[in-house]
Amino acid sequence: MTQPLRHPALYHRHVALGAKFAAFGGWEMPLEYAGGGVLKEHAAVREDVGVFDVSHLGKARVRGRGAAAFVNACLSNDLDRITAGQAQYTLCLADNGGVVDDLIAYRFGDDDVFLIPNAANTAEVVRLLTAAAPTGISVVEQHEIFAVLAVQGPRSAALLDGLGVPTDHDYMSFAVTTYAGADVVVCRTGYTGEHGYELVVPSHDAHTLWDAVVEAGARPCGLAARDTLRTEMGYPLHGQDLSLEITPVQARSGWAVGWNKPEFWGREALLAEKAAGPRRLLWGIEALDRGIPRAHMTVLRGDTPIGEVTSGTFSPTRRVGIGLALIDTASGAGEGDEVALDVRGRRSAIRLVKPPFVKSSVR
Incomplete structure (x- = not known):
């Protein structure tokens, strides 16, 4: 039986903006918005600032003594190249070298790693890590607990500065702050090729942050524009340019x-x-x-x-x-x-x- 599509916490905000929806990894997500469309949304990110709801992306927490060393023994990239407060693009590989998923690892410390996999692959990544985890290390799926907003474009830093959100950290690093009483992780990452930030916020607080970003002038952008933007950069998409049949060697990753x-x-x-x-x-x-x-x-x-x-x-x-x-x-x-x-x-x-x-x- 087909499982019903999940809805992000901001679903009704998207409906009110006249979004056209599509299924992504088991979620019903905005493809594009009324009054804009892909071309205008794409241009906003290249020339000004746009905001994407990418809450369909997975979230998982690996904690316990030696959690970072454990993750490093499983995933492809060298997590010891970064320190606490930095993030890293990495791959979860099958025994044959094929790619189960590509994901971002946030290193909070030696004993605390936060992972953002792709929506469709979150359960499998969590299953594999759980099966391999030694006693004392927990792997907890947090897929629906957090929302993720991607604020991208040349004016992204200025917009977030105006909201009191920290922006002066280096690429692939993150800062932890609060906004309207909610904890927010602000990471200098993105999938567009532009200067940008991904904001991880508890789902029940996402509305306040989304409204503030939009009211400050960011154009809501759907996943269709996200795809044209990432393709212009040559960024791979799992399931198309990376997969169980396409290894990182073949994909130049x-x-x-x-x-x-x-x-x-x-x-x-x-x-x-x-x-x-x-x-x-x-x-x-x-x-x-x-x-x-x-x-x-x-x-x-x-x-x-x-x-x-x-x-x-x-x-x-x-x-x-x-x-x-x-x-x-x-x-x-x-x-x-x-x-x-x-x-x-x-x-x-x-x-x-x-x-x-x-x-x-x-x-």
Whole structure:
């Protein structure tokens, strides 16, 4: 039986704003808002400031003596590269090197780590960590206890400063504050390529913070704009550009792997693939005509299939079709090569490039 979709704490705020909804990882989330649409929401983040409700993202807490060391022995990145008050992008891998999920780890201390996985994978990440946890370490899912607001764009710091929310910490670090009596974790992270912050707040206090951010001038933005923004940066989306079948070596996410660590899930398989060389690699693609890449389209070199699109969209900033595609390394295709997409039997010209498609401003 299909489970009913969950609703975020701010659901009725989105309804009042005329949101169009869609299912994301078991949640009914705003896709775009009336009076704006994807193009205006995308432009707001690139040029001014927007706010996303990303409360569908998972939350889990790992606590107990040596919790950080335990997480570090499980997940791919080296958590010892950061200290308390910093966050890190990392991967939960299967034994074969495939990606169970990509997530952000907040290191509160040696004995306290907060995780934000993807919505659809939260239960599995929690299950795997719980099964591996030694006595004295607890893994607690907190998916619906907290909401997450992403305030993104060139004016994000100024807007939050005006609300008395701290903003002067470094990229991938966080500060703990209070707003209207509620505890808020303010992390210098985001998924848009712009300077921005993700605010983790108890769900029952999310309305006050959301209202304040919107009243201060942030445009409400839906997950459709979030997707066009992340694609312009070449950021991978789990389930498309990373998956149980797509390893971090293939997806060029090896920077999120602590290669010198003695232990993490999937280590042996990943080391073997790195040594042998992957059979396929993720490339950026940009259209040379009016075509728009879409997931699962076949990439052709001449008449020979050499890969498949994993993500594709129209770039509101560049005004061209862009995307990501897994290309067979045996094909010899590389940066700058002109190849083609099979668009329902019609050929569309594309070029292989290295993302991002627009300049990053995250720092």
